[in-house]
Amino acid sequence: MNSVSVSNKLTELAKGNNVHVQLSVPQLVEKVLKRNEGSLTSTGAVRATTGKYTGRSPKDKYIVEEPSSRSNVEWGPVNQPISEETFSNLYNKVLEYLKEKDELFVFKGFAGADKKYRMPIQVINEYAWHNLFAHQLFIRPTEEELLGHQAEFTIISAPNFKADPNVDGTASETFIIISFERRTILIGGTEYAGEMKKSIFSVMNYILPENNILSMHCSANVGLEGDVALFFGLSGTGKTTLSADPNRRLIGDDEHGWSPNGVFNIEGGCYAKCINLSREKEPQIFDAIRFGSVLENVVINSETRVADYDDGTLTENTRAAYQLQAIDNIVDPSLAGHPNTIVFLTADAFGVLPPISRLTKEQAMYHFLSGYTSKLAGTERGITSPQATFSTCFGSPFLPLPATRYAEMLGEKIDEHNAKVFLVNTGWTGGEYGVGSRMKLSYTRAMVQAALDGELNSAETAKDAIFGLEIPLHIPGVPDEVLQPNKTWANQEQYKRKATELSAKFRENFKKFSGVPAQIEEKGGPIA
Numbered sequence: 001m002n003s004v005s006v007s008n009k010l011t012e013l014a015k016g017n018n019v020h021v022q023l024s025v026p027q028l029v030e031k032v033l034k035r036n037e038g039s040l041t042s043t044g045a046v047r048a049t050t051g052k053y054t055g056r057s058p059k060d061k062y063i064v065e066e067p068s069s070r071s072n073v074e075w076g077p078v079n080q081p082i083s084e085e086t087f088s089n090l091y092n093k094v095l096e097y098l099k100e101k102d103e104l105f106v107f108k109g110f111a112g113a114d115k116k117y118r119m120p121i122q123v124i125n126e127y128a129w130h131n132l133f134a135h136q137l138f139i140r141p142t143e144e145e146l147l148g149h150q151a152e153f154t155i156i157s158a159p160n161f162k163a164d165p166n167v168d169g170t171a172s173e174t175f176i177i178i179s180f181e182r183r184t185i186l187i188g189g190t191e192y193a194g195e196m197k198k199s200i201f202s203v204m205n206y207i208l209p210e211n212n213i214l215s216m217h218c219s220a221n222v223g224l225e226g227d228v229a230l231f232f233g234l235s236g237t238g239k240t241t242l243s244a245d246p247n248r249r250l251i252g253d254d255e256h257g258w259s260p261n262g263v264f265n266i267e268g269g270c271y272a273k274c275i276n277l278s279r280e281k282e283p284q285i286f287d288a289i290r291f292g293s294v295l296e297n298v299v300i301n302s303e304t305r306v307a308d309y310d311d312g313t314l315t316e317n318t319r320a321a322y323q324l325q326a327i328d329n330i331v332d333p334s335l336a337g338h339p340n341t342i343v344f345l346t347a348d349a350f351g352v353l354p355p356i357s358r359l360t361k362e363q364a365m366y367h368f369l370s371g372y373t374s375k376l377a378g379t380e381r382g383i384t385s386p387q388a389t390f391s392t393c394f395g396s397p398f399l400p401l402p403a404t405r406y407a408e409m410l411g412e413k414i415d416e417h418n419a420k421v422f423l424v425n426t427g428w429t430g431g432e433y434g435v436g437s438r439m440k441l442s443y444t445r446a447m448v449q450a451a452l453d454g455e456l457n458s459a460e461t462a463k464d465a466i467f468g469l470e471i472p473l474h475i476p477g478v479p480d481e482v483l484q485p486n487k488t489w490a491n492q493e494q495y496k497r498k499a500t501e502l503s504a505k506f507r508e509n510f511k512k513f514s515g516v517p518a519q520i521e522e523k524g525g526p527i528a
Contacts, residue, residue, distance in 0.1 A: 009091075009092075009095050010095075010154060010156075010184075013095050013098060013099060013104075013124065014106055014122070014124060016099060016104065018099075018101055018102055018103055018104055019103075019104045019105075019106055020104070020105050020106065021106045021108070022106065022107065022108055022146065023105065023128075023131070025132065025135060025291075025292040028128050028129075028131055028132040028135065029046055029132065029291070029292070031103070031105070031128035032046050032048070032128045032129045032132060035103075035128055037127055037128055037129045038129050039300070039305065040305060041289075041295060041298075041300055041305045041306070041307050042300075042304060042305045042306045042307070043289055043290050043291070043293075044290050044291030044292075044293075045289050045290060045291065045292070045293040045295050045320075046129055046132060046292075046293070046294050046295065047294075047295040047296075047298055047300050047307070048129045048191075048294065048296060048297075049191075049296075049297050049314060050190070050191040050192045050193070050296060050297055051191050053174065053189075053190040053191060053192045054192065054297050054314060054315035054317055055192060055194070055315070056192065056194060056195060056198060056397070057172075057174045057176065057190055057192070057195070058078070058397055059171055059172075060170065060171055060172055060174040060175055060176055060189070060190075061078075061080065061176040061177075061178075061397075062080045062081065062082035062170075062175065062176070062177045062178070063079050063080070063081060063082070063177070063178050063179075063180070063400060064081075064082055064083070064084055064087045064177060064178065064179040064180070064181070064182070065081040065083060065084070066084060066179065066180065066181040067181070068180060068181055069180050069181070069400075072206075072400075072401065073206075073400050073401070074399070074400065074401060074402045074403070078396060078397055078399070079399075079400055082169065082170075082177060083169070084179075086168065086169040086170075087177055087179055087182075087186070089168065089169075090163065090168055090170075090175065090177070090186060090188070091156075091184070091186055093161070093168075094156060094158050094161055094186060094188055095156075097158060097161045098124070098126060098156070098158055098161075101126060103128075104124060104125065104126065105124070105125045105126075105127070105128050105130075105131035106122060106123065106124050106125075106131070107122065107123040107125070107131050107134040107135055107138070108120070108121075108122045108146060108149045108151065109121060109123075109134070109135075109138040109139050109140050109141055109268070110138065110139040110141065110145075110268075111138060111139065111153075111200050111203075111204055111266050111267070112204070112257060112264060112265075112266055113139060113252075113264040113265045113266070113268070113333045113334040113335045114257070114259060114261060114264035116259075116261070117208070117213060117257060117259055117264070119152050119203075119204065119207065120149055120150055120151050120152050120153075121151055121152065121153045121154065121155070121200065122149075122151035122153075122154050122155070123138070123154070123155040123157065123196065124154065124155065124156045124157065125157050126157060126158045126159055126160060126161075127157075127159060129193075130157055130159070130191075130193055130196070132292070132294055133193040133196070133294050133321050134155075134196060135292075136268075136269040136292065136293065136294060136321045136322055136323050137196075137197050137267055137269040137270075137271060137321055138200070138267060138268050138269070139267065139268035140268055140323075151183075152183060153183045153184070153185065153200070153203055154183065154185070155184075155185045155187065155196050155199065155200070156184065156185065156187065157187040157188075157195075157196060158187070158188045159187075159188065159189070159190060161188040161189065162174075162188065162189045163175050163188060163189055172189070173188075174188065174189035174190045175187070175188050175189060176190075176199060178199060178202060178203060178400075180203075180206060185199045185200070185203070187199070192296075193294070193296060193319075193321070194271060194319065197267070197271055198397070198398055200266075201215075201217075201255050201266065201398050202398045202399075202400060204255070204257070204266055205395075205398055205399050205400055205401065205406075206400040206401060208257050209405055209406070209409060211259075212259070212260060212409075213257045213258060213259045213260075214257065214258040214406065214409040214410060214413060215255075215256075215257050215266070215406070216230065216232070216255070216256045216257070216258060216393075216395075217232070217255060217393065217394050217395030217398065218230045218231055218232040218233075218239075218254075218255075218256055218394065219231045219239050219240065219243035219250075219251075219252065219253045219254060219256075220243070220251040220252055220256050220263050220265070220336070220339075221243050221245060221248040221249060221250050221251055222248060222249050222251060222331055222337075223247070223248050223452065224247065224248075226336070226337060227340040227341070227452065228262070228336045228337055228338065228339045228341075229243075229248070229339065229340065229341045229342070229343065229452055230256070230263070230339050230341070230342045230343065231243045231343045231345060232342070232343070232344050232345065232368070232371075232394040233343075233345030233346065233373070233394060234345075234346075234371065234373045234389070234391055234394060235273070235373075236347050236373065237345035237346055237347045237373055237426055238345055238426040238444065239253075239345055240253060240272065240273075240282070240285075241282070242343070242345065242426075242444065242445070242448055244282070244284050246329065248329075248452075249329050249330055249331045250324070250327060250329060250330045250331065251263060251264075251265055251330075251331050251334050251335070251336055252265030252266070252267060252270075252324070252334050253270045253272070254270070254271065255267050258339070258413055261335075262335060262336055262337040262338050263335065263336050263337070263338070263339060264334060264335035264336075265324070265334030265335065268323060268324060268334075269321060269322055269323045269324055270285075270288070270320075270321070270322055270324060270327075271319055271320070271321050272285045272319065272320045272321075272322075273317065273318065273319060274289075274295070274298065274309050274318050274319060274320045275309065275310075275312055275316050275317070275318045276309060276310055277309040277320075278309065284327050285320065287326075288320070288322040288326035288327055289307075289320050289322060290322075290326065292322070292323070292326075293320060293321060293322040293323075293326065294320070294321040294322075295307060295318070295319070295320055296318065296319040296320070296321070297314040297315050297317070297318050297319070298311075298314075298318045298320075299311035299313055299314060338413075338417040338419070339417065339419045340420065340452075340454075341419065341420050341421075341422070341451055341452050342364070342414070342419050342420070342421040342422070343421075343422050343424055343448060343451065344359075344364075344367050344368070344394075344421070344422070344423045344424065345373075345424050345426055346372050346373045346374075346423065346424070346425050346426070346427065347373050347374060347425070347426050347427035348372075348373070348374055348425045348427035348428060348502070349374040349375075349427050349428055349432060349433035350374065350388075350427075350428070350432050350433075350498050350499070351428035351429055351430065351431050351432045351433070351435070351436045351485065351488075351489070351498065352466075352495065352498050352499035352502055353423070353425040353427070353467065353469075353485065353502070354423075354425060354464060354467075354469055354471045354483065354484065354485055355424065355425050355426075355429065355439055355443065355444065355478075355482060355483060355485070356422055356423070356424050356425070356447040356448075356451065356456075356471070356472060356475070356483070357422065357423045357464070357467075357469035357470055357471050357472075358420070358421075358422055358456055358457075358459075358461060358469075358470045358472065359421040359422060359423055359469070359470075360470075360523065361411050361414050361415060361421075362411075362519055362520050362523040362524040363421075363423075363468075363469070363523065363524045364410065364411070364414060364421040364524075365407045365408075365410060365411045365520050365524060366510070366520055366521065366523075366524025366525050367423055367524070368393055368394070368406075368407050368410055369392060369393065369403055369404070369407050369510070369516070369520075370390055370392075370509060370510065371390055371391040371392050371393055371394040371395075371396065372388065372390055372506065372509075373389050373391075373427075374387060374388055374389055374427065374433075375387045375389050388502060388505040388506075388509075390509045393406050393407065403513065404513060404515055404516055407516075407520075420451070420454075420456075420457055422448075422451045422456070423469065424447060424448060424451075425439065426438075426439055426444050427439060429482060429485065429488050430488040430489060430490075431488075431489060431490075431494075432498055436488070436489075439482075442477070443477070443478045443482060446475060446476065446477035446478050447475055447478060450472075450475050450476065455475075455476075456472050456475070459472045459473070459474070459475075460472070460474065461473060462484065464484075464485075465486075465527070466496075466499045466500060466503050466526060466527060467499070467503060467527070468523075468526060468527045471483055471484055485499075486499075503526035503527075506525060506526050507525060507526060510525060
């Protein structure tokens with residue numbers, strides 16, 4: 001099937017008599033309730049459940065192997081190839097399936113807050129609540145923008161259409177397929193709404209670098225003086241907590257581009273994890289969950305409709321989707337200048353990484369490629385001691401291009417804009433998990449604030465003997481002995497053994513990268 005026939009079939013589907021285009025939030029909420037897709041909570045948010053799929057299905061994600069993508073994509077377990085024929089057959093089946101539905105829902109919007117680089121998108125949904133989710137997560141057009149809107153990429157989401165692996169060439173009933181030539185994302189067999197958000201991010205991670213824009217899985221904020229900070233970090237490292245600073249305005253919490261003009265948010269909303277959420281811990285998120293927001297797999301009281309955020313019965317991966325405008329302290333539109341400070345967050349359960357260290361460009365590229373944090377004992381079945389986890393560029397599931405492409409761009413932009421980079425350990429001090437204690441949040445906040453204020457740019461440092469990191473010796477509000485991890489351990493031999501163990505894991509993980517300049521590995525990594 002060529003791109004023209006794909007376009008014609010799509011146009012026919014999107015203009016059918018069963019299609020609702022660009023419904024308002026109240027209209028979508030009414031549809032969700034009328035169709036019994038979800039229920040209303042006490043705050044006015046819509047709550048929906050997603051069945052057996054309560055998270056992403058990475059083993060069911062594919063990229064169509066096409067002439068344009070064949071030599072560009074880094075194929076492997078993350079970017080699995082699927083043939084054009086397989087995609088075409090599934091595409092036709094899904095469109096025929098959706099044409100028979102009583103109602104379909106179409107959202108038209110954008111990915112990318114910078115108008116120079118944004119991508120017009122449309123989302124075609126079988127579920128009204130999925131369309132409401134798209135309305136919250138992507139950038140909404142003005143009435144004038146809607147008149148001239150021409151989608152450059154389309155999501156087609158049919159959760160109730162299940163593939164037959166024996167016939168359709170998939171691994172299971174679920175499929176998330178990206179075709180870059182046909183500008184289409186095809187999703188079926190899963191009700192988890194996050195697949196739509198992350199598929200568009202994967203697309204932007206492919207397209208933006210071609211325009212000299214670094215796509216980044218990070219949060220971003222801006223200070224009163226216009227200084228911009230980026231926060232990279234995997235789940236549990238404190239990215240959301242540390243970027244939500246009352247003295248700084250939020251640009252975005254998850255996906256950004258760094259263009260020749262500066263930083264811009266790719267999204268128009270937030271998709272916050274809300275297990276154990278409370279107003280005391282995360283007031284911005286808690287108060288943003290109101291009319292129009294979407295709660296995913298959150299348990300609610302059947303009578304009062306009050307959400308119980310502490311209940312993980314359905315999943316620990318409970319989520320809230322809401323517009324950025326639901327937060328008071330934001331930048332609108334979501335773009336700012338070039339980053340002054342970049343923070344890599346890790347929660348080191350080995351208790352051996354410094355709580356903060358200043359990175360050279362080579363070290364920044366090394367730790368960006370590594371994307372380290374640790375899983376804790378008890379978090380997953382079979383894990384009895386801390387385990388090192390590495391996610392390339394802090395977002396490996398969403399990177400279609402070779403990881404070194406993103407790292408090289410980061411290094412170039414650090415040089416060009418003289419950005420200062422810091423590695424911050426929000427994990428354990430005084431011993432590994434089970435022996436030491438978690439780093440005090442007040443200490444981490446003081447360290448990050450000192451980095452943002454520029455106090456650490458020329459501060460006196462000591463070099464860590466094992467990781468080669470430059471550790472500031474004095475930071476206001478933080479005891480000096482806390483800054484050097486070896487001084488917090490009672491048993492120095494145990495410290496050295498654990499630090500050496502983690503150092504070896506870094507080096508072993510880095511072997512998977514090819515084509516990395518020698519100085520990155522030699523100057524950036526742990527000392528052998």
